[in-house]
Amino acid sequence: MEVVQLRPEHAIRLPASAQLRPGQFRLVAAPLDLPADEMAALSATLSRDEWDRARRRPQDRRWIASRGWLRCLLSSELDCPPAAIQLETDEHGKPAVSGCEIDFNLSHSAGLALYAVGRQVSIGVDVESLSRRLLWSDLAGRFYSAEEATFISSLGEEVRPLAFLSIWTLKEAYAKGVGRGLAAVLNPGVSGDEQSGWTTISLTPAAGYIGAVAVRLREVA
Secondary structure, three states: OOOEEOOHHHHOOOOOOOOOOOOOEEEEEEEOOOOHHHHHHHHOOOOHHHHHHHHHOOOOHHHHHHHHHHHHHHHHHHOOOHHHOOEEEOOOOOEEEOOOOEEEEEEEEOOEEEEEEEEOEEEEEEEEEOOOOOOHHHHHHHHOOHHHHHHHHOOOOOOHHHHHHHHHHHHHHHHHHHOOOOHHHHOOOHHHHHHHOOEEEEEOOOOOEEEEEEEEEOOOO
């Protein structure tokens, strides 16, 4: 699955792209460690609330960059200034644009952010750095089905972390797509809800990372 790769200079001006049609979505990967000029351009798009958080956590430059990229991507789809976009969260903490048929989701790990933007779809994404250190055996025993945990244990030691993260990202992308807590979907097999219209896909958003997207076409009244 294609993932659009943004470069630091795109923080000044995004590359042109066709607007999404109903039922379509786009995946975009963006760097979070940026030079000063590009960082300033993204910072200028933040809302007052986002600036308040940024001032409380001045060391969290990657969070600032991730929000700025998000606003730029939504701006290109909604044809309005990035700073004018009104973001909100639902009761489960899933972000959204109020009163809009655009759905989006984002995830970031280490120096990379992964975004999904769709029109008349429900969508979730997750990304993990392959350098992340995890006690995979403990987590698999707690949160994976017996079949999944047995499968990972049957693999060679050098590939077990990758297998664990492959399943983990699929589960988390699905959890974010349906707007439920991760604990609500970790125990069942990841494919257990496919009959309700959800599709989960593994992907490689950039070298050294693994990701996943979960998507479902949204019914329109």
